[in-house]
Amino acid sequence: GQQVMQIPQYQHVQEGEDFTTYCNSSxxxxxxxxxxxxxxxxxxxxxxLVKSGEVKKQKRLTFQFGEAKKNSSLHITATQTTDVGTxxxxxxxxxxPLVFGKGTRLSVIA
Amino acid sequence: DAGVTxxxxxxxxxxxxxxxxxxxxxxxxxxxxxxxxxxxxxxxFIFQYYEKEERGRGNxxxxxxxxxxxxxxxxxxxxxxxxxxxxxYLCASSLVEGQFYGYTFGSGTRLTVV
Numbered sequence: 099g100q101q102v103m104q105i106p107q108y109q110h111v112q113e114g115e116d117f118t119t120y121c122n123s124s125x126x127x128x129x130x131x132x133x134x135x136x137x138x139x140x141x142x143x144x145x146x147l148v149k150s151g152e153v154k155k156q157k158r159l160t161f162q163f164g165e166a167k168k169n170s171s172l173h174i175t176a177t178q179t180t181d182v183g184t185x186x187x188x189x190x191x192x193x194x195p196l197v198f199g200k201g202t203r204l205s206v207i208a
Numbered sequence: 209d210a211g212v213t214x215x216x217x218x219x220x221x222x223x224x225x226x227x228x229x230x231x232x233x234x235x236x237x238x239x240x241x242x243x244x245x246x247x248x249x250x251x252x253f254i255f256q257y258y259e260k261e262e263r264g265r266g267n268x269x270x271x272x273x274x275x276x277x278x279x280x281x282x283x284x285x286x287x288x289x290x291x292x293x294x295x296x297y298l299c300a301s302s303l304v305e306g307q308f309y310g311y312t313f314g315s316g317t318r319l320t321v322v
Contacts, residue, residue: 099267102250104250131310131311133311139315140296140298140313140314140315140316141251141298141311141313142313143310143311143312143313146309146310186250186251188250194264195241195253195256195263195264195266196241196253196311197253198243198250198251198252198253199250200249200250201249201250
C-alpha cells in the first residue's frame, strides 16, 4: 500500500536556529497536507499544497511540494519555543483517505 | 461553532471487553474519519464515512467496526480488546469525503487496555 515517509524522526535545535522536515511518498499524491501536534494534543491542520512545485508561506513556515508531487518539505526559520511539537505530512493518491507519515518531533532549546 | 467532539476522553478497559467511541463532527461536515495513533507514531487510518456510507477502510481486523448516523455523528466499536489496541483514537471531520479540504481532528479518546 501507499507509504509516506518522513525524516528526520527527531530534531533538537537551539532557539533561533532553522528547522526542516522532509516527506516522501511511494506514489504520486493528489495533494499534500501538513499537521502539527503539540505534546498531549491532537493534530491541527496547517496547510494543503495541490500544485506541482507549489510553495506556500505562513509567517516563519515555508512549505514546498515537489515537481513530481511525491515529496514535500516544511522549513521553519528562526525557531521559537512555541514551535515545539510533532509535524506530520499526510497525503493520498486521488480523493482517498489521508495517509500520515510518522512525523518529525521538534524540540527547541531556549 | 463547536469543533469536533469526542467522548469519552479517557477510557480503561480489560482485555476481551468491548468499547464504543463516539464522535460529533463540525456542524455541516458530512464526512467522518477514524484514526488510531499509537504513542510515537503517526495516525493510522481505520474508517471513513460519508453520508452514512463507508467510503474507506484501513488495514484493521474485523474486530473494528463503525457507523455514521443521520445527524452525521459516528461511533467506532472495537470488540475483543487486545493490549495492542491501547492508543489515542482520533476522529476527523471534513466537509466532503476524501481529503481535499483538510481534516479537523477532535481531541481524541485515549484508550488503555489492561
